[in-house]
Amino acid sequence: PIDPNEQRVRGEIKFPRNQAKIDPYDPSTFGYTELGTIVGAHGVKGELKISATTDFAKERLCEKAVRHLKAPYRRAPRRVTLLSGRHRMKDEYLIILQGVLNRDQALELRGSTLYAREEERPELAQDEYLVKDLVGLDAFIDEGWRKSDGEDIGGELAGKVTGIVLGSEMSAVQGIGQDLLELSCPRAPDAPLQ
Numbered sequence: 001p002i003d004p005n006e007q008r009v010r011g012e013i014k015f016p017r018n019q020a021k022i023d024p025y026d027p028s029t030f031g032y033t034e035l036g037t038i039v040g041a042h043g044v045k046g047e048l049k050i051s052a053t054t055d056f057a058k059e060r061l062c063e064k065a066v067r068h069l070k071a072p073y074r075r076a077p078r079r080v081t082l083l084s085g086r087h088r089m090k091d092e093y094l095i096i097l098q099g100v101l102n103r104d105q106a107l108e109l110r111g112s113t114l115y116a117r118e119e120e121r122p123e124l125a126q127d128e129y130l131v132k133d134l135v136g137l138d139a140f141i142d143e144g145w146r147k148s149d150g151e152d153i154g155g156e157l158a159g160k161v162t163g164i165v166l167g168s169e170m171s172a173v174q175g176i177g178q179d180l181l182e183l184s185c186p187r188a189p190d191a192p193l194q
Contacts, residue, residue, distance in 0.1 A: 032115040041106035056122040061085040068115040159183035
């Protein structure tokens with residue numbers, strides 16, 4: 001069984017060079033990618049219901065792999081083995097972790113967050129990107145855009161990508177919103193675009 005009091009091996013995690021950006025309570029700032037949150041037990045044999053937060057849930061939650069589990073009362077995730085998983089409905093998956101053998105052990109993990117290491121990235125198609133790949137890049141205005149006075153501004157720097165606003169965060173109706181880039185602009189715009 002998973003022991004919440006288990007001693008960890010020190011020095012196993014490699015931290016980013018810019019230590020000022022590390023939040024000790026947020027593993028995504030020191031090399032982990034969140035996969036989902038355990039919302040409860042399923043059945044009596046230790047299966048866990050997990051609400052997926054990754055776009056690659058099938059690849060990351062349904063195949064045997066080493067994953068990392070952070071309990072709500074812990075700072076850093078600990079290594080666990082994901083034995084198997086399957087899709088249940090919408091963003092919910094059922095997973096089996098090594099050492100979780102019954103419903104009571106599964107219920108103890110409710111509220112825990114499952115992570116993968118950043119170096120365990122999924123295979124991407126040529127036109128697919130992860131959000132963290134886009135953050136920090138320059139964004140340029142598309143060709144053909146003009147200021148109200150008619151000046152062509154196509155190809156000019158619009159700003160640096162600071163994040164992504166998901167369409168699902170802007171609209172309660174599924175599929176209506178589009179994902180948008182969040183930019184920090186190098187200068188305030190002096191005229192509206194047409």
